[in-house]
Amino acid sequence: MGKSSSSQAVAASAPAAGAEPLAPVSERVVVPVVIDAPQYSGLKAALDYLSERPLLPGTLLRVPLGRREVLGVAWDARPGEGSAVPEGVMLREVAAVFDALPPLPAAWRELVDFAASYYQRSPGEVALAVLPPELRTLSATQLDRRLKRLRARLLPPSGEHSALPDPSAEQAQVLQALAGTAANASVTLLHGSTGSGKTEIYLREAQRVVEAGRQALVLVPEINLTPQLEERFLARFPGRRVVSLHSGLTPARRLKHWLMVLLGEADLVLGTRLAVFAPLPRLGLVIVDEEHDPSYKQQEGARYSARDLAVVRGRIEGVPVLLGSATPSLESWHNALPVAEGGAGRYARLTMAARIGGGVLPAVRLVDMSRLPKEVLRDSALSPALLGALRERLARGEQSLVLLNRRGYAPVLHCTECGWKSACAHCSAWRVFHKLDRTLRCHHCGLTERVPRACPDCGNADIQPTGRGTERLEEQLALALPGARVGRIDADTTRRSGALEAELARVHAGEVDVLVGTQMIAKGHDFRRMTLVAAVNPDAALFSSDFRAPERQFSLLMQAAGRAGRAAEQADRAEMWVQTWHPQHALYAALRTHDYAAFAQAQLAERRSAGLPPHTHLALLRADAREQAVAQAWLRVVSDEARELAEQHQVALYPPVPLSVQRVADMERAQLLVESASRPALQRFLAAWDATLRHKRPEQKGLLRWAVDVDPLAI
Ligand code: ADP
Numbered sequence: 055m056g057k058s059s060s061s062q063a064v065a066a067s068a069p070a071a072g073a074e075p076l077a078p079v080s081e082r083v084v085v086p087v088v089i090d091a092p093q094y095s096g097l098k099a100a101l102d103y104l105s106e107r108p109l110l111p112g113t114l115l116r117v118p119l120g121r122r123e124v125l126g127v128a129w130d131a132r133p134g135e136g137s138a139v140p141e142g143v144m145l146r147e148v149a150a151v152f153d154a155l156p157p158l159p160a161a162w163r164e165l166v167d168f169a170a171s172y173y174q175r176s177p178g179e180v181a182l183a184v185l186p187p188e189l190r191t192l193s194a195t196q197l198d199r200r201l202k203r204l205r206a207r208l209l210p211p212s213g214e215h216s217a218l219p220d221p222s223a224e225q226a227q228v229l230q231a232l233a234g235t236a237a238n239a240s241v242t243l244l245h246g247s248t249g250s251g252k253t254e255i256y257l258r259e260a261q262r263v264v265e266a267g268r269q270a271l272v273l274v275p276e277i278n279l280t281p282q283l284e285e286r287f288l289a290r291f292p293g294r295r296v297v298s299l300h301s302g303l304t305p306a307r308r309l310k311h312w313l314m315v316l317l318g319e320a321d322l323v324l325g326t327r328l329a330v331f332a333p334l335p336r337l338g339l340v341i342v343d344e345e346h347d348p349s350y351k352q353q354e355g356a357r358y359s360a361r362d363l364a365v366v367r368g369r370i371e372g373v374p375v376l377l378g379s380a381t382p383s384l385e386s387w388h389n390a391l392p393v394a395e396g397g398a399g400r401y402a403r404l405t406m407a408a409r410i411g412g413g414v415l416p417a418v419r420l421v422d423m424s425r426l427p428k429e430v431l432r433d434s435a436l437s438p439a440l441l442g443a444l445r446e447r448l449a450r451g452e453q454s455l456v457l458l459n460r461r462g463y464a465p466v467l468h469c470t471e472c473g474w475k476s477a478c479a480h481c482s483a484w485r486v487f488h489k490l491d492r493t494l495r496c497h498h499c500g501l502t503e504r505v506p507r508a509c510p511d512c513g514n515a516d517i518q519p520t521g522r523g524t525e526r527l528e529e530q531l532a533l534a535l536p537g538a539r540v541g542r543i544d545a546d547t548t549r550r551s552g553a554l555e556a557e558l559a560r561v562h563a564g565e566v567d568v569l570v571g572t573q574m575i576a577k578g579h580d581f582r583r584m585t586l587v588a589a590v591n592p593d594a595a596l597f598s599s600d601f602r603a604p605e606r607q608f609s610l611l612m613q614a615a616g617r618a619g620r621a622a623e624q625a626d627r628a629e630m631w632v633q634t635w636h637p638q639h640a641l642y643a644a645l646r647t648h649d650y651a652a653f654a655q656a657q658l659a660e661r662r663s664a665g666l667p668p669h670t671h672l673a674l675l676r677a678d679a680r681e682q683a684v685a686q687a688w689l690r691v692v693s694d695e696a697r698e699l700a701e702q703h704q705v706a707l708y709p710p711v712p713l714s715v716q717r718v719a720d721m722e723r724a725q726l727l728v729e730s731a732s733r734p735a736l737q738r739f740l741a742a743w744d745a746t747l748r749h750k751r752p753e754q755k756g757l758l759r760w761a762v763d764v765d766p767l768a769i
Pocket residue numbers: 219220221222225246247248249250251252253254255410580
């Protein structure tokens with residue numbers, strides 16, 4: 055304090071307003087500042103600015119950049135560098151300091167630095183991407199006003215605790231084991247069947263931490279999908295402040311919640327992947343619910359995995375991390391498997407196999423579609439046996455859920471005369487037919503047009519849909535089940551804000567008999583009247599070129615199965631139906647017995663023999679250009695340059711290839727795979743390669759952008 059007021063005094067004694075402040079040079083200091091600069095801009099380190107007084111690292115401020123003024127964060131000085139103003143160097147002045155805010159904590163900066171270095175980004179790009187966007191638009195005075203208003207309206211929390219259910223025997227065991235980890239930075243994988251009471255464990259663990267005066271951070275895949283979960287947390291912490299952090303909040307709300315976090319006013323933060331960077335000053339526990347969910351991986355900008363960063367954050371802050379799932383990612387499973395069983399033995403593992411209330415998981419029935427006569431399937435995706443099972447539920451007044459992971463009416467339209475298909479003019483993809491508003495929509499670039507009356511190539515009026523999506527399935531179900539109330543939930547029906555909540559409420563209230571939808575309906579919902587779950591066409595994942603497709607599909611089907619029979623009194627007649635052309639497949643065999651461990655063991659063995667994660671470590675170098683040849687040429691140049699470096703670090707570089715969807719929005723996309731048996735070796739290689747990438751960038755005419763993706767989800 056004393057220091058800053060003395061330098062203010064110096065500044066105040068400087069002559070005439072409007073002139074450059076003439077503080078003695080010795081009183082001014084250099085402050086490294088990180089600002090938003092994407093990887094391809096070439097700016098990696100913090101920029102130096104002049105300040106009239108020393109600023110604590112973590113202080114938010116505004117600095118001039120070119121002709122603009124941008125938001126920045128004062129960063130830690132580079133080792134060995136002081137804050138003395140160097141001679142003969144022209145530095146610009148910090149424009150404004152957000153004095154009213156506490157600086158972002160050291161642990162937060164350490165996490166940002168780690169993420170930047172691990173994912174090959176600048177600290178500024180990571181930091182600015184995870185700050186509330188509204189901060190960029192506010193002046194220091196405006197922020198002051200917001201803070202005053204926030205403080206004035208911060209009511210003391212009130213309310214009564216909802217009754218605590220007695221833990222089940224398995225829950226009691228898990229809680230006891232977790233109590234032993236409370237004081238250290240351990241990572242625990244909680245492997246619990248759907249409905250085994252994992253959420254109850256999260257609630258109790260969070261409560262323990264909050265009662266000890268610390269804060270809990272709970273990460274969930276997509277808050278909007280599970281409004282129920284948020285309600286459960288709010289109900290359990292009535293005397294505490296629970297705030298949510300996700301990109302679906304209005305900018306003003308997101309800023310408000312974030313400020314409550316930074317000011318230490320929030321006891322519990324419930325958020326999506328970006329919340330892993332919530333600047334909690336008294337963090338005591340990190341929970342990652344559904345830790346296997348792909349939405350924890352950011353897919354643009356700094357491509358971080360919030361699940362992995364949660365583990366890093368636990369280590370940095372010395373607090374326990376709890377990862378929970380019924381179908382853990384193979385990475386986490388491998389980490390939790392004892393060394394004696396071929397795993398890494400890094401995490402503790404706790405299991406809850408039984409469902410609360412003693413219910414069993416639904417019986418799985420496979421329908422062998424290859425044995426059905428062709429005529430049966432010409433008009434409908436539904437086998438007669440499945441229709442029969444749906445009718446039974448209807449007669450009993452129970453609900454069914456029908457899963458088809460493809461939205462729209464039909465994935466493509468075609469002309470019966472000339473073979474024209476509804477291709478997108480800007481992408482290497484078909485445009486999907488949406489019947490409701492009679493449009494053809496590209497799900498990659500968004501291009502939307504009215505369905506043509508006749509074939510654009512030959513004028514034939516008979517244009518037909520091929521294949522089916524949820525819209526068509528909904529139509530077919532309504533036809534096949536007269537009188538049934540059919541509902542649908544997918545990205546199309548839930549675009550309007552509040553629409554998802556409304557439809558879910560209808561399902562919970564029993565106003566829907568058959569619910570059709572994409573993976574959105576498979577996740578987390580606690581449906582109480584559902585006794586049948588059906589997967590209409592899940593086979594594609596068995597033969598996908600994406601090595602993670604079977605893992606994702608298995609997890610989706612297990613999740614979906616978990617929606618049936620959640621109320622104990624119906625559990626014994628709950629069923630999961632799977633229509634397949636490959637009933638012998640190992641994935642379905644494991645699904646039948648609800649045996650995640652067997653599935654994981656088989657997959658891990660396959661991954662080991664194929665040299666895939668978690669047994670190897672991968673990164674992708676992506677390049678975009680108007681022409682595929684240009685993108686690939688650049689990848690080849692930087693790969694040739696790195697030949698020696700790669701050898702030295704024992705890293706393998708693969709030839710450039712186009713992405714599976716090669717062109718999106720007129721952009722040709724190519725990638726090059728980097729692989730190593732050692733994560734540190736891969737990290738060292740990428741760090742050393744970075745200079746080449748920056749250096750070679752301007753030499754390639756027509757290259758639009760490039761980016762490194764470390765631990766990519768798909769290759
Ligand atoms: P999961 O998160 O593993 O799917 P939940 O925590 O949602 O499981 O629990 C499933 C259902 O059982 C929920 O309705 C929940 O309220 C209830 N439940 C959980 N634990 C208990 C308990 N100890 N006693 C009674 N009901 C419980």
